[in-house]
Amino acid sequence: MNEPLFLKAVLQEKIWGGTKLHDVFNYDLPSDRVGECWSISAHPNGPSTVLNGPYEGMTLAEVWKEHRDVFGNVKGDVFPLLTKILDANDDLSVQVHPNDTYGLEHEGELGKTECWYVIDADEGAEIVYGHHAKTKEELESMIKEGKWTELLRRIKVKKGDFFFVPSGTIHAIGAGIMILETQQSSDTTYRVYDYNRKDDTGNPRELHIQQSVDVTTVPHVDAETGITTTQLENVEITTYVKTDFFNVYQWSITGNAVFEASAPYTLVTVLEGEGTLLVESGEYPLTKGTNFILPNDIKNWTIKGSLQIIASTPGTEM
C-alpha cells in the first residue's frame, strides 16, 4: 500500500485542437486535431484510469466511490477536481460557466470555477478575460448585436502567466496557447460566441445566449489571486490560488526536494523535466506529462531531479 496512483490521460479531439499534446508531451494522439488532455479526471466524459498498484485498471471515479480512504475519507458524491492540458491551435469559443447553484438547478451538475497556468504561448497570443458591459441589458444587447470588439476584454499572455477564472467570467483561450487548467469537475459550458465556425457536419456549433447572460458577472471584476513564492531546500513553491474549490501550486525542483502533505490528497502533473518520486513503497520515474495522485496515507515524499510541476489540492469547501 501507500502507493501513488499514476493515471492514464484521456485525449479529446476538438475543432480548435492541434498536435502539441504529442509534440510537447509525447501523448499518443488519435488525430491531428486534439485539443484537450484530461490529465486527472473522474468525470464520466473522460475518466482517467489507474496504471499501477492495487487499483490498477479502475477508473478514478471507481476508486473515489469504493475506496474513499485513499482520499482521507472526505465527503462528496463526485471527485471534485479535474486537471486538463489544452492545446489551442485555433481560438476556443467565447464562453462562461455557471456557479454551483445555477449548474445544479439547470444542468444537474456542479458549476465550474477554473484557473489556467500558461505552459507556452506564441508571440502576441491573447485570451479573452472578462467584458466591458456595465449592465446585464448592455451585455445582452452587445451579444445580440455581435459587438464583439467592444464587448470582449482581450489580454496578451506569455509562458508562466496564471489566471483565476471564477464561474461567471466570460473567457476564451486564443490560438497559439497551451495551458494547464485546474477546475471543478464539471463539463457545463455556455457558449457565447464561436466566430461563426461550422462543425464537422457543416452546422454552426450551438450557442447558449440566455444562459450566458443569466450567469455572467456584470460588471466584470478581476479575480484576486495574491500569488506568493516560498524558497525551500531545492524547491521553489509558488502558490497561485487558494479558493473554496482548489489550491494550485507550482513546484520548481532542482535536486532533492522533500515535501509534507498539506491536504487529504494531492494531484500532480509534470510539465517539464525528468526525475524520480520517492515514497516508502518505492521509487517511480517522472517525466513530462506524468500524472499522479498522492493518496492520504502518503504524508511525506521526495522528488529528485530537475522538474517543473503543477500540483493541486481540494479547497476548503470540499
Ligand code: ZN
Ligand atoms: Zn472554461
